Amino acid sequence: MKELENKRVVVLGHYGSGKTNFAVNLALQRRAAGAEVALCDLDIVNPYFRSADFAERMQQEGIEMVSPPFAGSNVDVPALTGRLDALLANPDRQVIVDVGGDDAGAIAVGRYARKLLPQEPTVLYIVSACRPVTDTPQAALEILREIEYASHVKATHIVNCTNLGKETTAQTVRDSLEYIDELCRISGLPLCCHAVRSDLAEQLKDIDRVLPVEIFVKVPWDI
Amino acid sequence: MSERVLVKGNEALAEAAIRAGCRHFFGYPITPQTEVAAYMARKMPKIGGTYLQAESEVAAINMVYGAAAAGVRVMTSSSSPGISLKSEGISYLAGSDLPCLIINVQRGGPGLGGIQPSQADYWQATRAPGHGDLHVLVYAPNNVQEMVNLVFQAYDKAEEYRVPAMILADGLLGQMMEPVSFPEEGEIKQHDKSWAVTGHKNQRKHNIVNSLYLKADELEQTVIERFQRYAKIEAEETMVEEYLMEDAEYAIVAFGATSRIAKAAIQQLREQGLKVGLIRPITLWPFPKQAIIDACDKVKGFLTVEMSMGQMVDDVRLAVNGRKPVEFFGHTGGIVPTPAEIVEAVKEMGGAK
Secondary structure: HHHHOOOEEEEEEOOOOOOHHHHHHHHHHHHHHOOOOOEEEEEOOOOOHHHHHHHHHHHHHHEEEEOOOOHHHHHHOOOOHHHHHHEEEHOOEEEEEEEEOOOHHHHHOOHHHHHHHOOEEEEEEOOOOOOHHHOOOHHHHHHHHHHHHHHHHOOOOOEEEEEEOHOOOOOHOOOOHHHHHHHHHHOOOOEEEEEEEEHHHHOOOOOOOOOEEEEOOOOOOOO | OOOOOEHHHHHHHHHHHHHHOOOOOOOOOOOHHHHHHHHHHHHHHOOOOOEEEEEEEEEEHHHHHHHOOOOOOOOEOOOOHHHHHHHHHHHHHHHOOOOEEEEEEEEEOOOOOOEOOOOOOHHHHHHOOOOOOOOEEEEEEOOOOHHHHHHHHHHHHHHOOOEEEEEEEEEHHHOOOOOOOOOOOOOOOOOOOOOOOOOOOOOOOOOOOOOOOOOOOOHHHHHHHHHHHHHHHHHOOOOOEEEEOOOEEEEEEEOHHHHHHHHHHHHHHOOOOEEEEEEEEEEEEEEOOHHHHHOOOOOOOOEEEEEOEEEEEEEHHHHHHHOOOEEEEEEOOOOOOOHHHHHHHHHHHHHHO
């Protein structure tokens, strides 16, 4: 999955599709492979469960965490930091941008589109077949078009993050394959990977492009 | 029941309302409930419903009043400060015997407070959701599937008793995702709506929806009759979950997201040999007094855990009535208690520290 080694990776999608968990995994995997990584939480719409929640872990791993200054605080100020501009001027860093959900969240990327586009970013459209608003490939494509319109960037690859939270089984992923094929066909975009919980990867090894991921986004009673 | 889907609590509330027959939503955006309105905005136009972002919460609740008076299933949603703005309208709805569904995805207060989760609107919901002698039915789900189920329950009971119903959630439940199944449409109980103002067509007397009474004795009589209905609700509609209470020596009382954390703490306490159970009110009004009274005979004490400075603890103490010690542990302002803190609080009660 060479596209994930691109120095510029933008993670877009419907809210709740699994963008943050995927972005955190990608940052850690790229770091483990030796890359100099910055993870940028560009979410200006979602108050909780966001990349910025993992700032401490990211720092421990030597990943630079860039967050809106008020992320996770008690105020609702959708301000961005200047740090991302600096990172986009640095050709050696791998910058992973975790964007807010839907068109409302994707607007924030528009601010950087002019800088990003000449650098030919990998733009991942994260989808889950188990989310009611994207429950058909056509509905998922409609959301993608809204996101592209708002963000001024176009998706380059599809990432299948289909899951049912704790009820996810290998079958959940298998049941989504037809949906993903159809979405790739009608969008004209190639599949980047199926992101699956690592303990399910073995059962799915017959499928091409499976990327094992850990679950980082958790609720307070998960101990 | 249909297939399993993964949804946010806020989306679950919206989709469940639609499936329960709600075609009219009036609201105003506020974190952390905005996904309810966003979902309605996306869905309602596709199914011939009305989504209207009002100019304010005050306007939105009065639109709810109008739609409810016409006998249709209607919903509004907000978070704490917005509910305060809606309180006048809630009182008018209660005073006019109108069923409707009001969602409060609570955040930290008072004032503008903050956007992190809270349960500090318990007093408001159960004591004074508006001025005057009144109650609204208050449901407190603790998981996303229950949010779905209680939307159906809330509409059903609101119409049966002609009272407003509220779902008191919190930012954590609103924002978290869990797999759920939605009931199919068509599983909706129909209630008598002969009181609705839908046009008399010269075939019946005028129906009048009103909360103004020109004579004091008439108003008193109306309120007394309404309270007889409240008494019936208290007798028949109380909902409570008991968890590991059979052999419990201590009872934690918690609702909503806090009860999930309490369950995690109870598992840890049980592993350490401490017999602790949970009483979880699902209806906050009517409060499940009897479950608390019954537990007084077997437990050494109660610990109420809330994301507030201690509000439901009042109702626990009223039910316990001095028979057993009642302690409180909580956080407020958007801080979520951890299982470890609850474990410590229980141990302190038992003198095991």
